[in-house]
Amino acid sequence: MGLAITAPRVASVACNSDGRLEVFCIGTNHALYNNWQTAPHAGPWSGWNSLGGVLTSVPAVADNSDGRLEVFARGTNNALYHIWQTAPHAGPWSAWSSLGGVITSDSDVALNSDGRLEVFARGTNNALYHIWQTAPHAGPWSSWSSLGGVITGDPAVALNSDGRLEVFARGTNDALYHIWQTVPHAGPWSGWSSLGGVITSDPAVAVNSDGRLEVFARGTNNALYHIWQTAPHAGPWSSWSSLGGVITSDPAVARNSDGRLEVFARGTSSALYHIWQTAPHAGPWSNWDSLGGDITSDPIAIDNSDGRLEAFARGTDKALHHIWQTAPHAGPWSNWSSLGGVLIDDPLVI
Numbered sequence: 498m499g500l501a502i503t504a505p506r507v508a509s510v511a512c513n514s515d516g517r518l519e520v521f522c523i524g525t526n527h528a529l530y531n532n533w534q535t536a537p538h539a540g541p542w543s544g545w546n547s548l549g550g551v552l553t554s555v556p557a558v559a560d561n562s563d564g565r566l567e568v569f570a571r572g573t574n575n576a577l578y579h580i581w582q583t584a585p586h587a588g589p590w591s592a593w594s595s596l597g598g599v600i601t602s603d604s605d606v607a608l609n610s611d612g613r614l615e616v617f618a619r620g621t622n623n624a625l626y627h628i629w630q631t632a633p634h635a636g637p638w639s640s641w642s643s644l645g646g647v648i649t650g651d652p653a654v655a656l657n658s659d660g661r662l663e664v665f666a667r668g669t670n671d672a673l674y675h676i677w678q679t680v681p682h683a684g685p686w687s688g689w690s691s692l693g694g695v696i697t698s699d700p701a702v703a704v705n706s707d708g709r710l711e712v713f714a715r716g717t718n719n720a721l722y723h724i725w726q727t728a729p730h731a732g733p734w735s736s737w738s739s740l741g742g743v744i745t746s747d748p749a750v751a752r753n754s755d756g757r758l759e760v761f762a763r764g765t766s767s768a769l770y771h772i773w774q775t776a777p778h779a780g781p782w783s784n785w786d787s788l789g790g791d792i793t794s795d796p797i798a799i800d801n802s803d804g805r806l807e808a809f810a811r812g813t814d815k816a817l818h819h820i821w822q823t824a825p826h827a828g829p830w831s832n833w834s835s836l837g838g839v840l841i842d843d844p845l846v847i
Contacts, residue, residue: 505555505794505795505842505843506555506603506747506794506795506797507522507523507555507794507795507811507817507840507841508520508521508522508555508556508794508797508809508811508817508840509521509522509555509556509557509558509568509797510558510797510799510807510809511558511559511560511566511799512560512799512800512801512802513533513560513564513566513586514560514564514565514585514586515537515564515585515586516537516538516801516802516803517533517534517535517536517537517538517586517802518533518534518538518799518801518807519531519532519533519534519558519566520532520533520809520817520836521556521558521568522556522817522838522840522841523552523555523556523570523840523841523844524545524547524838524839524840524841525839525841527550527551527552527553527841527844528547528548528549528550528551528552529547529548529549529550529552529556529568529570529580530545530546530547530548530838531545531546531548532544532545532546532817532836532838537802537803538801538802538803538805542836544837545836545837545838548568548580548590549593550570550572550578550580550593551572551573552570552571552572552578552844553570553571553572553573553575553844554570554571554600554602554603554604554844555570555603555844556568556569556570557569557570557603557604557605557606557616558606559606559607559608559614560608561581561608561612561614561634562608562612562613562633562634563585563633563634564585564586565581565582565583565584565585565586565634566581566582566586567579567580567581567582567606567614568580568581569596569604569606569616570604570844571600571603571604571618571844572595575598575599575600575601576595576596576597576598576599576600577595577596577597577598577600577604577616577618577628578593578594578595578596579593579594579596580592580593580594596616596628596638596641597641598618598620598626598628598641599620599621600618600619600620600626601618601619601620601621601623602618602619602648602650602651602652603618603651604616604617604618604652605617605618605651605652605653605654605664606654607654607655607656607662608656609629609656609660609662609681609682610656610660610661610681610682611633611681611682612633612634613629613630613631613632613633613634613682614629614630614634615627615628615629615630615654615662616628616629617644617652617654617664618652619648619650619651619652619666620641620643623646623647623648623649624643624644624645624646624647624648625643625644625645625646625648625652625664625666625676626641626642626643626644627641627642627644628640628641628642644664644676644686644689645688645689646666646668646674646676646689647668647669648666648667648668648674649666649667649668649669649671650666650667650698650699651666651699652664652665652666653665653666653699653700653701653702653712654702655702655703655704655710656704657677657704657708657710657730658704658708658709658729658730659681659708659729659730660681660682661677661678661679661680661681661682661730662677662678662682663675663676663677663678663702663710664676664677665692665700665702665712666699666700667696667699667700667714668691671694671695671696671697672691672692672693672694672695672696673691673692673693673694673696673700673712673714673724674689674690674691674692675689675690675692676688676689676690692712692724692734692737693737694714694716694722694724694737695716695717696714696715696716696722697714697715697716697717697719698714698715698746698747698748699714699747700712700713700714701713701714701747701748701749701750701760702750703750703751703752703758704752705725705752705756705758705777705778706752706756706757706777706778707729707756707777707778708729708730709725709726709727709728709729709730709778710725710726710730711723711724711725711726711750711758712724712725713740713748713750713760714747714748715744715747715748715762716739719742719743719744719745720739720740720741720742720743720744721739721740721741721742721744721748721760721762721772722737722738722739722740723737723738723740724736724737724738740760740772740782741785742762742764742770742772742785743764743765744762744763744764744770745762745763745764745765745767746762746763746794746795746796747762747795748760748761748762749761749762749795749796749797749798749808750798751798751799751800751806752800753773753800753804753806753825753826754800754804754805754825754826755777755804755825755826756777756778757773757774757775757776757777757778757826758773758774758778759771759772759773759774759798759806760772760773761788761796761798761808762796763792763794763795763796763810764785764787766787767790767791767792767793768787768788768789768790768791768792769787769788769789769790769792769796769808769810769820770785770786770787770788771785771786771788771808772784772785772786788808788820788830788833789833790810790812790818790820790833791812791813792810792811792812792818793810793811793812793813793815794810794811794840795810796808796809796810797809797810801821803825804825804826805821805822805823805824805825805826806821806822806826807819807820807821807822808820808821809836811840812833812835814835815838815839815840815842816835816836816837816838816839816840817835817836817837817838817840818833818834818835818836819833819834819836820832820833820834
């Protein structure tokens with residue numbers, strides 16, 4: 498029983514401070530490539546551009562508090578490297594710089610409520626490690642610090658509505674675990690706590706429009722499950738609940754401009770499927786609906802600056818394809834369109 502995970506994550510996306518989406522992927526030469534909308538929430542797209550590097554993980558991207566994008570990825574020595582825009586929403590980009598460490602997962606990054614980026618990744622002992630800017634949108638960076646735990650996948654981080662970061666990861670018993678800052682943008686951190694469940698994917702987390710975190714993951718029956726805070730930025734958490742479906746990828750979640758969460762995943766037909774809250778921060782949820790396509794990676798999703806969701810995934814031709822809502826928080830959706838490129842199958846193979 499159960500399907501193999503055959504859809505790795507291959508890209509990351511962020512919204513520039515001027516409202517233009519920008520996607521980042523690893524090419525077949527292990528360099529980082531970027532491609533961006535040439536106008537806010539609109540095409541045509543720029544075409545692919547190389548930012549160099551020799552990378553062995555999927556990139557993670559975040560928007561600094563001064564409006565500059567910054568990208569993080571693992572190098573061939575398993576250290577974390579970063580590169581950044583030298584001006585808000587613009588180049589030229591910096592050179593690559595090492596943040597050290599020895600990491601064994603893709604990283605995730607979040608902006609603290611005081612404007613400092615913080616990055617999380619698994620170490621060689623399977624504990625969670627983090628490193629952070631010591632001033633808003635600036636270095637020097639801290640040293641690496643362990644948050645303990647024993648995790649078996651990539652971490653996912655979100656900012657609570659009261660300003661505290663919270664990190665989620667799968668444990669060795671396949672339950673979901675979480676750890677959080679005890680005060681806004683600062684430690685000490687809590688201990689690890691189990692949210693139970695038996696999950697077979699990395700978690701995806703989003704903030705509801707009423708301030709409650711909600712986490713999504715695939716279960717052993719390949720259905721999508723979710724669990725949520727019962728009050729803004731606080732527990733107790735709900736029980737796990739099934740949203741059904743039969744999915745073959747990690748889920749991706751984004752929040753519509755009207756406050757409704759929407760989740761995307763690949764189905765057994767390799768098409769992209771989505772399901773959504775029918776009211777802001779609340780159920781009941783819709784039925785699963787197909788957006789078609791023939792995708793070979795985990796999807797990623799983001800909200801455009803005009804309120805339209807857009808989803809991205811690799812196609813059978815290894816190019817990056819995308820599809821988008823034609824009106825804010827609503828359909829119908831566009832047809833699939835290719836952004837070209839040749840995305841690597843597995844950054845670890847080098």
